[in-house]
Amino acid sequence: MDRPADLTDPLVRRRAELVKWARDPVDVLPAWVAEHDFRPPEAVFAAVHRVADEGAFGYTRRAAALGPAYASWARRRHAWEVDPELVTWHVDVLQGVVAAVTALSEPGEGLVITPPIYFPFLDIAPTTGRRQLEWRLRRDDTGWHLDPDDLDAVLSREPDARVLLLSHPHNPTGRVLDPAALARIVEICARHDVHIVSDEIHGDLVRPDVEFRPLLTVPGAAERTVVVTSAAKTFSLSGLRCAVSVFADPDLRSRVLHAHPPLLLGHPGRVGIEATIAAWEHGADWTDGLVELIGRRFDRLAERLAAEAPAVRWHRPEATFLAWLDVSACGLGPRPGATLLERARVAVSEGVDFGEGGEGHIRVNVGTAEAVFEEICDRLLPHLGVAAGGGA
Numbered sequence: 001m002d003r004p005a006d007l008t009d010p011l012v013r014r015r016a017e018l019v020k021w022a023r024d025p026v027d028v029l030p031a032w033v034a035e036h037d038f039r040p041p042e043a044v045f046a047a048v049h050r051v052a053d054e055g056a057f058g059y060t061r062r063a064a065a066l067g068p069a070y071a072s073w074a075r076r077r078h079a080w081e082v083d084p085e086l087v088t089w090h091v092d093v094l095q096g097v098v099a100a101v102t103a104l105s106e107p108g109e110g111l112v113i114t115p116p117i118y119f120p121f122l123d124i125a126p127t128t129g130r131r132q133l134e135w136r137l138r139r140d141d142t143g144w145h146l147d148p149d150d151l152d153a154v155l156s157r158e159p160d161a162r163v164l165l166l167s168h169p170h171n172p173t174g175r176v177l178d179p180a181a182l183a184r185i186v187e188i189c190a191r192h193d194v195h196i197v198s199d200e201i202h203g204d205l206v207r208p209d210v211e212f213r214p215l216l217t218v219p220g221a222a223e224r225t226v227v228v229t230s231a232a233k234t235f236s237l238s239g240l241r242c243a244v245s246v247f248a249d250p251d252l253r254s255r256v257l258h259a260h261p262p263l264l265l266g267h268p269g270r271v272g273i274e275a276t277i278a279a280w281e282h283g284a285d286w287t288d289g290l291v292e293l294i295g296r297r298f299d300r301l302a303e304r305l306a307a308e309a310p311a312v313r314w315h316r317p318e319a320t321f322l323a324w325l326d327v328s329a330c331g332l333g334p335r336p337g338a339t340l341l342e343r344a345r346v347a348v349s350e351g352v353d354f355g356e357g358g359e360g361h362i363r364v365n366v367g368t369a370e371a372v373f374e375e376i377c378d379r380l381l382p383h384l385g386v387a388a389g390g391g392a
């Protein structure tokens with residue numbers, strides 16, 4: 001069976017100037033950008049080779065096949081019936097997100113985001129002239145949560161809020177909103193006349209014991225929701241630049257598509273299209289294998305943190321290959337990621353870059369070969385004890 005194999009030869013990855021591997025000096029191990037190090041399914045390689053062998057590099061109409069390919073994947077993976085005619089394509093997920101946000105709000109109107117949050121979302125309001133509003137996660141002993149009552153309060157206070165932008169599942173906490181919360185979010189947004197842009201790029205990598213429901217499967221969501229996703233995170237294809245927006249309402253699709261000059265939004269290239277289609281058509285077993293493998297990494301992380309760094313506070317994520325660690329008791333200063341880069345020679349993501357709630361945190365990517373993962377732990381954990389004299 002096609003199983004994820006390691007792709008961690010640092011020389012090859014540096015030569016390709018992959019940002020994850022090539023940003024830092026050679027002695028640094030990368031555990032930052034949300035990109036895993038596993039070889040995509042063989043069908044993806046076959047698709048890419050086919051394009052190269054044919055030499056058919058011209059303009060293509062093949063993007064139209066993304067709709068049926070995604071609909072088939074959504075049905076098998078998420079029991080979600082997508083109308084292929086209502087799938088549109090673009091170059092990456094962030095492009096689809098920004099296109100939807102700017103189509104569904106005017107300058108000066110409010111965009112709600114959920115900090116701590118995937119940090120590019122923090123740039124969207126400031127760079128598009130929208131007003132940034134925050135529906136913050138709360139943390140208790142069981143983990144990080146989004147409380148729909150807090151959303152209701154934000155929207156009641158801010159009548160010019162027009163769009164709620166979700167990372168579903170949530171990056172960096174790995175939280176998956178449950179069906180009851182999703183239903184309430186849709187009800188609250190309907191009451192306040194707010195659209196929902198749901199970035200579901202991490203939606204395939206969900207723990208088997210957790211139920212993930214795409215937002216567009218929630219009754220009442222169709223008229224106000226855009227789901228933006230791609231094969232990039234699941235299959236580590238981010239450099240191939242191909243993503244989709246999924247609608248369930250033709251009018252909403254048309255509104256988003258026609259809000260921008262037709263030539264502004266790019267078109268994915270054939271290699272990205274063929275690789276994405278191959279992944280969605282043939283990558284189901286491979287994805288199950290990856291989810292299992294990520295589960296093993298988190299088992300091991302839990303074991304090692306408990307034994308070697310009990311001062312670290314964390315909650316095992318329900319999705320993603322990212323661990324969100326509270327290292328505030330470890331005396332690493334206001335930018336623990338920078339301190340760890342210097343002392344442990346491991347590059348992690350800095351919590352404060354994810355906005356409010358990120359203080360004292362780091363995000364660690366566990367999606368790598370076992371030996372690399374163990375080395376990352378070997379290097380990091382000696383620095384994650386309790387600081388002399390108590391907290392940070």
Ligand SMILES: Cc1ncc(COP(=O)(O)O)c(C=O)c1O
Nearest residue numbers: 034092093094118167171199201
């Ligand atoms: C939640 C989320 N959205 C979007 C992206 C980026 O996707 P793309 O490169 O397709 O814009 C990432 C990458 O880490 C992500 O975590």
